[in-house]
Amino acid sequence: MSRARINPSILSADFANFESEFATIANSDLIHVDVMDNNFVPNLTFGLPMVQRMQQITPKPLDIHLMIANVDKWAAGYAETGAFSVTFHAEASDNPVQLARKIRAIGARAGVAIKPGTNVEGVLDDLSEFDQLLVMTVEPGFGGQALIEDTLTKVSAARRRIDQDKLDVWLQVDGGIDETNIQRVAELGADTFVAGSAVFKSQDRAKQIQNLRDLAEIGISHRH
Ligand SMILES: O=C(CO)[C@@H](O)[C@H](O)COP(=O)(O)O
Numbered sequence: 631m632s633r634a635r636i637n638p639s640i641l642s643a644d645f646a647n648f649e650s651e652f653a654t655i656a657n658s659d660l661i662h663v664d665v666m667d668n669n670f671v672p673n674l675t676f677g678l679p680m681v682q683r684m685q686q687i688t689p690k691p692l693d694i695h696l697m698i699a700n701v702d703k704w705a706a707g708y709a710e711t712g713a714f715s716v717t718f719h720a721e722a723s724d725n726p727v728q729l730a731r732k733i734r735a736i737g738a739r740a741g742v743a744i745k746p747g748t749n750v751e752g753v754l755d756d757l758s759e760f761d762q763l764l765v766m767t768v769e770p771g772f773g774g775q776a777l778i779e780d781t782l783t784k785v786s787a788a789r790r791r792i793d794q795d796k797l798d799v800w801l802q803v804d805g806g807i808d809e810t811n812i813q814r815v816a817e818l819g820a821d822t823f824v825a826g827s828a829v830f831k832s833q834d835r836a837k838q839i840q841n842l843r844d845l846a847e848i849g850i851s852h853r854h
Pocket residue numbers: 639640641642662664695697768769770771772773774775804805806807824825826827828
């Protein structure tokens with residue numbers, strides 16, 4: 631696996647044809663699956679039975695992004711599907727560290743996500759309990775939004791802490807990532823990039839995934 635990971639978000643895919651859609655993004659690193667409950671976010675996608683089925687047909691490991699309330703109750707079920715990683719929102723959990731331990735014990739990587747309005751400091755001290763920190767670069771709920779520049783200070787702060795404490799934690803960004811900004815966001819510290827519309831609206835998705843990966847790796851190589 632290359633240093634920069636590109637995880638296409640299937641929120642922008644054709645929901646009636648996941649198997650053929652997945653085949654068009656088979657050169658990705660992981661496939662990002664947005665679970666929304668019309669409660670934690672004002673949009674609804676699909677739940678556990680769909681993710682169980684995706685697990686059977688996917689050419690790549692699944693990176694599950696849970697945008698659901700009562701996540702302390704639901705997250706374990708997603709880990710049990712055999713998903714590679716399960717990321718839940720800090721805002722939706724009563725005890726993120728305890729939940730991460732539960733997800734890890736099942737055998738999935740545990741990720742914690744923060745919305746644009748949530749401080750990163752609250753999770754930085756517990757980072758060793760997680761395999762991934764997801765800094766949302768848009769308000770969760772919808773694809774195709776513009777990246778919120780203010781969120782990028784959190785990416786820099788998280789990168790400083792990960793490097794300083796020599797943590798093995800992936801730093802993911804999600805929302806509005808495309809070929810115009812990925813290199814800069816990588817330079818600031820992200821190493822794992824979710825891209826929905828930038829991949830699915832492209833004429834040649836495989837080529838776009840490789841283009842995004844190349845740009846991100848240039849950004850990573852420019853880090854001081
Ligand atoms: O979690 C979310 C939205 O809440 C994302 O994963 C989006 O699906 C990303 O889409 P683009 O902003 O890249 O179009």
